[in-house]
Structures are given as C-alpha cells and as structure tokens.
Amino acid sequence: ETGVTQTPRHLVMGMTNKKSLKCEQHLGHNAMYWYKQSAKKPLELMFVYSLEERVENNSVPSRFSPECPNSSHLFLHLHTLQPEDSALYLCASTQGHSTAVYGYTFGSGTRLTVV
Amino acid sequence: EDQVTQSPEALRLQEGESSSLNCSYTVSGLRGLFWYRQDPGKGPEFLFTLYSAGEEKEKERLKATLTKKESFLHITAPKPEDSATYLCAVQAHYGGSQGNLIFGKGTKLSVKP
Numbered sequence: 001e002t003g004v005t006q007t008p009r010h011l012v013m014g015m016t017n018k019k020s021l022k023c024e025q026h027l028g029h030n031a032m033y034w035y036k037q038s039a040k041k042p043l044e045l046m047f048v049y050s051l052e053e054r055v056e057n058n059s060v061p062s063r064f065s066p067e068c069p070n071s072s073h074l075f076l077h078l079h080t081l082q083p084e085d086s087a088l089y090l091c092a093s094t095q096g097h098s099t100a101v102y103g104y105t106f107g108s109g110t111r112l113t114v115v
Numbered sequence: 116e117d118q119v120t121q122s123p124e125a126l127r128l129q130e131g132e133s134s135s136l137n138c139s140y141t142v143s144g145l146r147g148l149f150w151y152r153q154d155p156g157k158g159p160e161f162l163f164t165l166y167s168a169g170e171e172k173e174k175e176r177l178k179a180t181l182t183k184k185e186s187f188l189h190i191t192a193p194k195p196e197d198s199a200t201y202l203c204a205v206q207a208h209y210g211g212s213q214g215n216l217i218f219g220k221g222t223k224l225s226v227k228p
Contacts, residue, residue: 004158042119043159043202043218056215090158103149104216106158 003027006091006107014115015081021110023074023091031097032074033104034066037088049074050097081114088112117142117207121219128193128226136188136222138203148186149216150179151202159202193226200224 004025013019023032034046048056049068063085065077074091088111092104120139128134140148147166151159163172165181172179176197178189188201200223204216 040220042220043204045215048215092158103151103161103164104159105161108156108158111156
C-alpha cells in the first residue's frame with residue numbers, strides 16, 4: 001500500500017456506459033495527477049490538479065472528465081469511450097507540483113477494458 | 116520539445132551479472148531527473164531524484180548517475196527480485212511542460228537465477 005488508493009482495480013465497460021475511477025490519498029499532498037499507461041508507450045499525462053485547481057489538461061478528449069472535490073480525492077469520469085481507451089489509468093500525488101522533490105507517489109492503477 | 120529516451124527496451128541478465136540502463140533526455144532546463152521501478156500490475160515506485168550533473172545516488176544494488184545529457188542506472192550483482200520495468204522521467208524548469216514529469220518508455224529488466 002503506497003498511500004494512494006485507486007478503485008476499482010479492474011473495470012470492463014461497454015462503449016455506451018458511464019463509469020468513474022476514484023483516487024484517494026492521505027499523504028497530505030496538495031497536487032494530484034491522472035496518467036494513462038498503454039503498452040509500448042510512455043506514461044501520458046492527462047490532468048493535473050494543484051491546490052484543487054486544474055492546471056493542466058493535455059488535449060484529452062472530452063469523454064474523460066476529471067473532478068477534484070478536495071485535496072485528498074480525485075475522480076475520472078468516463079463516458080462513451082472507445083476501444084483504444086483501454087489502458088492502465090494511474091493516479092499520483094505529490095507535495096508541491098512545480099518542485100516534486102520527492103517524486104510522485106502512484107497508486108496501483110485501474111486496468112480499464114472497453115468492449 | 117522535452118523528451119526522454121530509454122535503452123535498451125528490454126534486458127535479460129543472469130543473477131550476479133552487473134549492467135547499466137540508459138536514459139537520454141532533452142529538456143528546457145532540468146529541474147530534476149527521476150527513476151522509478153514498476154512491477155507488473157502495480158504503479159511506479161519512486162527510487163531516486165537527481166538534480167545536477169555529477170550527482171550520484173545509491174540504494175542497495177542500484178546506483179543512479181547523471182550527466183548533462185543522460186542518466187545511468189547501474190545494477191550491481193542483480194537478483195531475481197530486481198526484475199521489473201525501470202522508468203526514467205524528467206521535470207523541466209521552463210517551457211510548456213514546466214513542472215510536469217515527462218516519462219520514457221522504460222526498460223524491462225529480467226534477472227534469471
């Protein structure tokens with residue numbers, strides 16, 4: 001257990017479904033991130049929240065919608081996904097977005113399969 | 116554009132056979148270079164941060180070094196439990212990706228007994 005908890009661990013959804021991924025950290029960090037990890041590709045940054053405000057949206061399709069209700073929780077709402085969206089979705093947190101002196105602490109990820 | 120390239124893509128070693136992984140980078144002013152370890156089905160686990168050329172850090176059988184263009188992760192006398200994917204990432208002072216970690220594709224290390 002790293003201090004960053006992601007649920008669910010596995011998710012299979014149809015292209016017309018709506019689902020949400022949840023991330024929770026109790027490390028006292030003030031920045032949280034969503035990354036997408038696909039086979040043979042580098043981790044792709046999707047969204048950054050610093051002090052509960054979104055500071056980055058890396059040209060992510062609107063079918064992905066993030067929400068950060070407080071500094072401990074982060075959600076990724078999913079709707080009308082495509083098969084190419086199947087991947088491991090990782091949440092991470094750190095203290096101080098612009099410095100990340102101690103690196104990011106990652107959760108174990110949600111393995112998403114779109115059918 | 117900030118970029119990270121890791122080599123080799125995959126590395127197979129015998130237990131006790133020392134080797135090095137490479138991370139080459141181009142970045143608009145390096146704030147920090149990070150090494151992570153990732154086991155199958157898990158998120159990356161932080162190993163080291165390096166800030167300036169010439170810096171070195173060690174942890175058990177791992178030693179990370181940094182130059183102005185690349186970083187090496189040296190693995191001395193590896194054991195099967197060192198098998199994992201090792202990720203390198205950089206953080207820039209300036210530019211469009213300022214503050215964000217930019218990752219390489221990783222090196223998958225397999226250590227056979």
